[in-house]
Amino acid sequence: MSNKFLYYVKKLKFPFALVSFILSVVGSIQVYHGQFDNLLKEFVVIIYSVIKLFTFFPTESVLKNSPLAYELATWMAPITTVLGLFTVFRNLYSDSIMAIRHLNKDRLIVLGANKESLIFIKNTLSQYPKKRIVCLVDFEEEVDSDILKLLQVQLVRIDYSNPEAEVNRLVVKDEKLYKGKKIVSFEKEPKVYYHVQVLSKLLEEYKDIDVYIRTETYRVKEIVEESMDKIKNFNINYFNINDLMTNNFLQEFNINNTNGLKASWKGKKFDTLEDIANQVSRSNILFIGYSNIVNHVLSSLSNISVTNPLKSTKVTIIDEDVYKKFDEFMDYKTRLKSVLDYELIEIRKKSRKIEDIFLEKSKEEAFNAIFFCDEDDYTNLINMDRIEKYIRNLSVAVYSAENSDIDTIYETMKSKIAGLKIFGNIENIINHDVIINETQLEKAKKFNAYYNLITAEMMGYEKSDKSLQQQWKSLSNIKKESSWNQSLHQNTKRLLLSKFSELDEFKDENILSLWKSKLENLTVDEQVDVIENDIYMNYMTSLEHKRWNNFYYMRDFVYDEIKDESNKKHDCLIDNWDDFMSSKQRPKAIYDFISTLALEEE
Incomplete structure (x- = not known):
């Protein structure tokens, strides 16, 4: 009910004020025109009368008969003033409530105020009503501040054109942007990458800030990701809305x-x-x-x-x-x-x-x-x-x-x-849980950690004492994407294993445990021999190799005897499985098979 009332107040406020002003001027002219020989004096009195009408003290008594326009202005003018004061105090009230409500809370920083940014903000507040959100925009960016104020989102401006300006340092300090543990950007490429680099320098004293950047064109991201990987205080994650x-x-x-x-x-x-x-x-x-x-x-x-x-x-x-x-x-x-x-x-x-x-x-x-x-x-x-x-x-x-x-x-x-x-x-899709708490991202992190654990067990390596998050953060962007894609393929592998389990040779067997036991305490060469001689293990290994090749081909890698990822060359991109198994890359087949053993974690 109150929202509906406020809607109509806001909608009718200006026409009501305009009519009040017109009636005040017309009514004052009708009352005082011709009463003074000096035209300047008459003009001043009319202006004074209009002002008094809006300040609750009309120059004519309400008990006296006056022209209709003046009588209406006697009531409408002060109501207009009340509406104006109500708007001012309502803005002050909103600002105060926002400051108190978000006191000492970590900020979720959203870069830009375009359509996608606003959708994300609305959806996030719908999921987490008490979340403090800061909308960070360029000095020159046009923003509908009324919508942000209505959503109780703090609007902060940065001068990206002059990143070393002292005003930027003051904004970071005064607005406590260093409390923003997560930054999400829906800004356009390529300017978003420049903006993130500027922010990384302004927040260089603060570590482990998670940054989520919306990408539009994969190639543009590829061009800049090497330099973005050098930003050490930001943990950068890329996402494409349509891909998600x-x-x-x-x-x-x-x-x-x-x-x-x-x-x-x-x-x-x-x-x-x-x-x-x-x-x-x-x-x-x-x-x-x-x-x-x-x-x-x-x-x-x-x-x-x-x-x-x-x-x-x-x-x-x-x-x-x-x-x-x-x-x-x-x-x-x-x-x-x-x-x-x-x-x-x-x-x-x-x-x-x-x-x-x-x-x-x-x-x-x-x-x-x-x-x-x-x-x-x-x-x-x-x-x-x-x-x-x-x-x-x-x-x-x-x-x-x-x-x-x-x-x-x-x-x-x-x-x-x-x-x-x-x-x-x-x-x-554009909400907090999908982009920040993305289920598939968390699965990819768990998969990566478990893959590393299985690899250490199978290869006799020392097990990592790093946390799941630390292991993920240590990966380059393309390695993160590779783990992400591997985890997305896990359901496909499970489907195939479910068909294998229908066969007589796997009756009442836990296939993954059986396969793992076959490879225990063997050298890598012996493990690969076992895999090659078991058609089902061989099938899953060659399947993963095919999927892995696809991943790199979709990123325009080609085969070369010398591995050079910066120039998109890889020595394992051999399509024919028999050729791969007879090449010097044969021992690496164990890594393809480990992705199947990693299913055991779930």
């Missing part, structure tokens, strides 16, 4: 439901790695429509959908401008053909040919998942309607940036397509 949204969605979406993995493996017998690969088959995914989100889905699929070490995930993309769009995606990915087996088909949007193409390609190799990814919701729905009767038993995903726009039709289509899912609304 896509990975979260694909973890729940049934992307690896190939016929070979859906079928029962009870009673089956495999003699070679190739036999297992043929049974597993591979994911075959169709994209109809090509918006920017497709690039993020493809990047995630290059990791999550790796179920077969001998065959790459099959991807077919249909769009009216598919070659140009895919060419842009291929930039800085010279070995993409080693990652994805892709086919591009160019036809106009909403074409009737979509049905014919779907039927033709399904005969060649059955699809197990379909993505409708045009920017336009209507186009996605028309395309889905074209082939709806053929996809009722498949995993189907529809991209919609505003899910609510198609909720009604979605419910109707879901009654026909059981596996239908909608994804694309980033507002649910």
